[in-house]
Amino acid sequence: MELSVQIHLFTAFLSFIKVYAQVVLPVKHPGLQVLATASHYWPLDAVDGIHELWDKIGNRPGYVNGSNINIVEGMVNKGIFLNGDNGGTFLHFGKYQNSCISDPSWCGPEGITFSFFWKNYESESRFAVASGGKVISNGFSVYINHFGGYVEFYTRANSHRWKANIKVPGPYWTHILFTWTVKDGLKVFINGTFTIADTDGSVSDNYGDPYPDLVIGTGNDRAYGHYVTGAFDEFVIWERALPPREISLYYDAATGQAMVSATTPKVSEEVTSTAPTVRSTEVSPPVVSHQHKEDQSSQDPESLPVLGFLTALPNKTIPYNTANNLTQAFLKSVEEVLSSPVLPEQQSIPVVSGLIETVDRVMEHMVTNLEPSPNALISLGGQSFIADYSLMKFPQNYNLQHYRFPKLGKSYISVPGEAFTMQSQTTIVGLFYHNMHNYYKEISPVKTRINEASDFKDHKIQVASYLISLKVEPSPALSVNLSGAPLIKIVLTHILSKEQQEQVLNQSNKVFLYCAFLDYSSNEGVWSNEGCVRSDGNLTYSVCLCNHLTNFAILMQVVPLKLTTGHRVALSTIGYVGCSISIICLAITLVTFAVLSSVSTIRNQRYHIHANLSFAILVAEILLLISARFEPGTLPCKVMAVLLHFFFLSAFAWMLVEGLHLYSMVVKVFGSEGSKHFYYYGIGWGSPLVICVVSMTSALNSYGEVDNCWLSLTNGAIWAFVAPALFVIVVNIGILISVTRIISRISGESYKVHGDANAVKLTVKAVAVLLPILGISWIFGVLAVNTHSLPFLYIFAVFNSLQGFFVFLFHCLLNSEVRAAFKHKTKVWSLTSSSIRNINVKPFNSDIMNGNKEGVTPTKMNTWDKSTNSANRIDLSAV
Numbered sequence: 098m099e100l101s102v103q104i105h106l107f108t109a110f111l112s113f114i115k116v117y118a119q120v121v122l123p124v125k126h127p128g129l130q131v132l133a134t135a136s137h138y139w140p141l142d143a144v145d146g147i148h149e150l151w152d153k154i155g156n157r158p159g160y161v162n163g164s165n166i167n168i169v170e171g172m173v174n175k176g177i178f179l180n181g182d183n184g185g186t187f188l189h190f191g192k193y194q195n196s197c198i199s200d201p202s203w204c205g206p207e208g209i210t211f212s213f214f215w216k217n218y219e220s221e222s223r224f225a226v227a228s229g230g231k232v233i234s235n236g237f238s239v240y241i242n243h244f245g246g247y248v249e250f251y252t253r254a255n256s257h258r259w260k261a262n263i264k265v266p267g268p269y270w271t272h273i274l275f276t277w278t279v280k281d282g283l284k285v286f287i288n289g290t291f292t293i294a295d296t297d298g299s300v301s302d303n304y305g306d307p308y309p310d311l312v313i314g315t316g317n318d319r320a321y322g323h324y325v326t327g328a329f330d331e332f333v334i335w336e337r338a339l340p341p342r343e344i345s346l347y348y349d350a351a352t353g354q355a356m357v358s359a360t361t362p363k364v365s366e367e368v369t370s371t372a373p374t375v376r377s378t379e380v381s382p383p384v385v386s387h388q389h390k391e392d393q394s395s396q397d398p399e400s401l402p403v404l405g406f407l408t409a410l411p412n413k414t415i416p417y418n419t420a421n422n423l424t425q426a427f428l429k430s431v432e433e434v435l436s437s438p439v440l441p442e443q444q445s446i447p448v449v450s451g452l453i454e455t456v457d458r459v460m461e462h463m464v465t466n467l468e469p470s471p472n473a474l475i476s477l478g479g480q481s482f483i484a485d486y487s488l489m490k491f492p493q494n495y496n497l498q499h500y501r502f503p504k505l506g507k508s509y510i511s512v513p514g515e516a517f518t519m520q521s522q523t524t525i526v527g528l529f530y531h532n533m534h535n536y537y538k539e540i541s542p543v544k545t546r547i548n549e550a551s552d553f554k555d556h557k558i559q560v561a562s563y564l565i566s567l568k569v570e571p572s573p574a575l576s577v578n579l580s581g582a583p584l585i586k587i588v589l590t591h592i593l594s595k596e597q598q599e600q601v602l603n604q605s606n607k608v609f610l611y612c613a614f615l616d617y618s619s620n621e622g623v624w625s626n627e628g629c630v631r632s633d634g635n636l637t638y639s640v641c642l643c644n645h646l647t648n649f650a651i652l653m654q655v656v657p658l659k660l661t662t663g664h665r666v667a668l669s670t671i672g673y674v675g676c677s678i679s680i681i682c683l684a685i686t687l688v689t690f691a692v693l694s695s696v697s698t699i700r701n702q703r704y705h706i707h708a709n710l711s712f713a714i715l716v717a718e719i720l721l722l723i724s725a726r727f728e729p730g731t732l733p734c735k736v737m738a739v740l741l742h743f744f745f746l747s748a749f750a751w752m753l754v755e756g757l758h759l760y761s762m763v764v765k766v767f768g769s770e771g772s773k774h775f776y777y778y779g780i781g782w783g784s785p786l787v788i789c790v791v792s793m794t795s796a797l798n799s800y801g802e803v804d805n806c807w808l809s810l811t812n813g814a815i816w817a818f819v820a821p822a823l824f825v826i827v828v829n830i831g832i833l834i835s836v837t838r839i840i841s842r843i844s845g846e847s848y849k850v851h852g853d854a855n856a857v858k859l860t861v862k863a864v865a866v867l868l869p870i871l872g873i874s875w876i877f878g879v880l881a882v883n884t885h886s887l888p889f890l891y892i893f894a895v896f897n898s899l900q901g902f903f904v905f906l907f908h909c910l911l912n913s914e915v916r917a918a919f920k921h922k923t924k925v926w927s928l929t930s931s932s933i934r935n936i937n938v939k940p941f942n943s944d945i946m947n948g949n950k951e952g953v954t955p956t957k958m959n960t961w962d963k964s965t966n967s968a969n970r971i972d973l974s975a976v
Contacts, residue, residue: 128350131343137198137334141188142175176214176330178505188329197336201277202252208278208338212347215273216328217266218506239273248285250277250298259283259298268506268563269531270330270480272348276338284338289348291341328505353425415466421477424488427459428481435483435532449536450615450622453564453648456483456528461568464488464524487527495519502527502567507638510565510649511586516573523569530564534592534650542654546625547611553656558624559597561610561653562589562639567646575644579630587612587641589651600655601636605810609654610634612641624652664887668894675898676718682905683715689909689919696918702774706758707908709781710751710870714901717744724806731801738801739793742808742818746785749825752872754781756829759867764835784821792817822875829871837864869903 132138177188197204238249246263259282263273274286282296331351339347415423431452467475467490475490487502498514502525510527517523537560542550550558565587576582593601601608612629615622629649633640639651660668690708693699720741727734754777761773792814793800799814801807808815840863868874877893896903909915 126346126350128346128348131339131347132333132350134335134337135333136336137332139332141177141330141332176216176328178216178328179325198334200252201250204277204279204336206279207336208276208281210274210276210333210335210337210339212272212274212331212333212335214270214330214351215266216268216270216330218268218326218328239275248273248275248283250283257298257300259295261285261293261295263287263292267531268508269485269529270328272351274339274344274348278338281338286341286344286348289345413466414468415463416468417475417477420463420467420488421479424460424463424477424486425479425481428456428483428486431456432482445536446540447621449533453530453533453566453615454617454622457526457566457568457648460486460488460526460528461524461570464490464526465570467524469522482531483533484531485527485529487525489525489527491519491523491525493519493521495523497523500525502565503529507588507590508563508565509588510567510646511588512567512569512573512646513583513586516575516583516585517569518571518574521571523571526566526568528564528566528648530566533564534560534562537650540624540652544623545613545652546616546623546627547613547652549609549626550611550652550654553609553654556654556656558611558652558654560650561591561593561597562651563592564648564650565589566648569646572646577644579628579642579644584642584644585646587643587649588638589641589649590638591636591651591653593653597653597655601653605658607656607658608636609656610639611652611654612639612643613650613652614643614645615648664890668890671891671894672898673722675895675902676722679899679901680715680718680722683711683718683901686711686901686905686909687715689915693915693918693922696921699915699918702777703758703762705774706751706754706777706781707870707904709778710748710755711901711904713744713747713751713781714904717741717748718898718901720744727801727806729801729805734801734806735797736801737806738808739789741806742792742800743785743789746788746818746821747782749822749872750785751781752870753825753828755870756825756832759836759871760832763839764832788817788821825872826875829873830876833864833867833871833873836867866907869900869907872900874900 179188193199197209201209239247246265248261248263250259251257259277261275261283263285264287266273272286272288274289276284276286282294282298284294285292434452435449464477467477467488469475469490470492472492474492474495475488477488479486485503491497497517497519500512500514500517502510508529540558540560542554542556542558545551545558547558567585573585574583576584600606610631611626612631613624613626614629616625616627617623628645629641629643631639632642641649641651643649687708690699690704690711720737724734724737724741727737757780758773758777792808796809796812796814796817799809799812802809808818874893874896877889877896
């Protein structure tokens with residue numbers, strides 16, 4: 098297999114060598130004839146003081162709104178770069194009222210075609226090109242958002258919209274062309290190839306405002322709220338729908354492919370002036386075919402050395418134009434290798450690593466032999482499917498203060514000026530690879546020279562950025578110490594798939610990011626981070642400092658967080674012991690409330706709520722202990738997961754009822770106890786039942802299927818528990834704050850009036866009493882998301898496993914009303930058992946319940962008046 102890859106590359110490279118020897122013959126490119134038939138053509142390079150645009154065919158001016166633009170290397174000659182991050186900058190090409198450009202209903206049966214080159218530098222840039230309205234009106238738009246790219250046509254007359262999804266372009270030139278006719282609808286071509294269509298469209302009544310302005314860089318709603326950061330070139334409009342053949346011809350002419358084709362010996366001299374370099378860049382990554390035959394080869398399949406044809410390169414001075422053609426032809430050859438069916442997927446990593454080394458060496462050879470200029474620098478740059486490239490040759494003693502590659506964009510390599518010696522001729526080769534990172538999806542940590550990654554050898558590594566390369570000869574003088582200076586600075590934006598983003602955002606994972614490079618010291622590309630350190634960044638970008646130059650990329654390793662055995666045993670012990678204590682205490686609490694239910698003060702609504710909360714927690718904790726005995730994936734485990742979900746939700750629902758009842762008694766008195774009884778039971782038992790039924794109906798397989806008898810943590814089903822729990826916690830925190838403020842105010846007033854120092858302590862005591870029934874301690878579960886929050890994990894385990902114990906302690910054992918009622922009940926039992934019928938038993942009243950002495954007027958602190966006139970009084974007996 099390895100041999101077949103080399104033969105394929107060698108065959109492609111032979112055609113590359115032939116280009117060097119060919120005589121340049123002038124040929125009229127038919128794609129230029131297609132361009133000549135356009136209705137409007139803006140090259141986007143003939144800009145007068147970068148404040149005016151001119152339609153070369155339509156002979157009408159446009160203008161640049163704002164000043165944050167730059168003239169950059171474009172697809173054909175120059176392009177325009179819009180920096181939307183620094184202000185309102187966009188291109189305005191004029192108004193096209195009552196024309197096919199702003200209103201498709203004005204188009205005849207021949208239709209219309211729009212074409213432009215786009216180099217996108219952001220993933221949420223909104224509108225790139227638009228005319229005729231922001232949403233649905235007469236017109237069209239090309240835009241991207243969080244989900245993808247879109248091309249839309251819309252007409253108000255018949256409420257119709259045609260919409261096609263396209264892949265979001267990256268930071269490399271991408272050609273977008275789309276046609277529309279009433280008969281065939283919308284067709285989109287990416288880089289000269291038909292990609293997607295919407296022939297029928299759909300009906301939509303969502304209209305915007307029909308503005309006839311034709312703009313690039315923002316939406317056409319005249320609000321201009323968001324601006325694009327990116328480069329544009331060659332904006333063309335044909336007031337007819339181009340057929341696929343003409344689209345292909347124009348694309349070839351614009352990208353100069355006929356001039357630098359690796360298989361065509363004739364090169365168009367005329368195209369050289371219009372399209373001197375190839376800009377062909379596919380939007381989608383290269384696809385490796387799996388249809389291949391095994392090749393009996395004795396070569397080592399783990400490495401692809403630089404092939405011997407490098408010796409066939411002309412070792413003599415290369416003229417500028419020839420070097421440009423050779424470079425493009427060679428990169429085209431590499432593209433053919435990557436798209437070849439002989440490249441096996443299982444060997445793609447060593448093959449691609451070998452190709453990267455080959456490209457580096459060819460480029461170094463090219464710049465070394467590039468025809469020099471005695472007193473001026475030589476610069477050769479361009480783009481291809483494989484990479485953006487820059488070859489520079491500086492004369493001796495050139496004053497180079499700083500070097501950055503590429504000049505624009507959020508990913509780059511920077512070399513400080515003091516690192517250049519400039520005592521001799523200096524050459525620089527920069528390469529920004531477009532798609533090479535897609536081949537490094539699963540790198541074994543043991544096959545790298547990254548010690549930190551080897552600690553997690555079971556977790557694969559992926560390349561999370563573009564590959565960028567810089568070679569300088571002679572080598573720059575850099576600090577050996579990574580804390581010294583000067584050093585190479587590499588800034589790389591992370592490129593993550595949707596799956597990778599989910600892994601990164603998952604709080605149960607730890608993400609390791611490494612500044613790495615391909616080390617070829619052992620004749621094969623091995624990822625290493627020696628001499629590099631990640632100095633800054635976050636999950637969207639990384640800043641690296643290195644003391645050498647080569648190919649760089651950001652590697653990402655996602656490791657699920659796991660507790661050590663000691664911590665797991667300790668937390669498990671706390672959970673079992675705490676739950677066991679809580680179960681016993683809750684059982685005692687329920688029995689106590691049942692025995693004392695005949696006493697008037699225990700028969701009120703507050704103790705009914707306490708009893709329901711205690712029952713829900715009791716059953717939930719019993720089920721939790723039992724569930725550990727069932728095997729995940731079995732029917733009993735699934736049933737147990739459903740019951741756990743219901744009773745834990747019920748526990749939270751009754752915590753919410755506790756909070757609402759407390760609010761009604763202390764903060765805002767409303768309604769009678771009877772009127773609220775029905776609503777409380779509906780919240781406490783009804784709402785959990787509804788949530789569980791909905792969850793089971795939509796995601797029954799998410800119960801008890803993974804590691805335990807609980808909801809799945811991977812597919813989002815856990816939110817059926819987390820969302821209601823968080824809601825209850827937030828509401829109860831608000832209620833607790835309101836109640837605490839009132840208690841603090843009353844405590845302060847009592848202290849001023851009565852001088853009772855103990856009254857000041859009531860606030861702290863009230864908070865301690867209320868925490869167990871309001872479930873505020875569950876907030877520690879939110880904080881305990883990783884090992885960095887290990888203390889919160891222990892706090893959460895202690896407080897929540899002992900929640901039943903705290904309910905028993907504060908609302909049963911230490912509760913003055915319960916204790917007084919128990920004494921009263923004990924006295925009644927004693928009198929009954931002694932058969933004493935004529936003793937006048939002292940009435941059981943609220944003063945006794947509150948511990949007030951006979952004849953003493955209760956203070957404001959312990960007011961509990963059961964009369965009907967007390968409806969608007971603050972009831973503090975709840976705390």
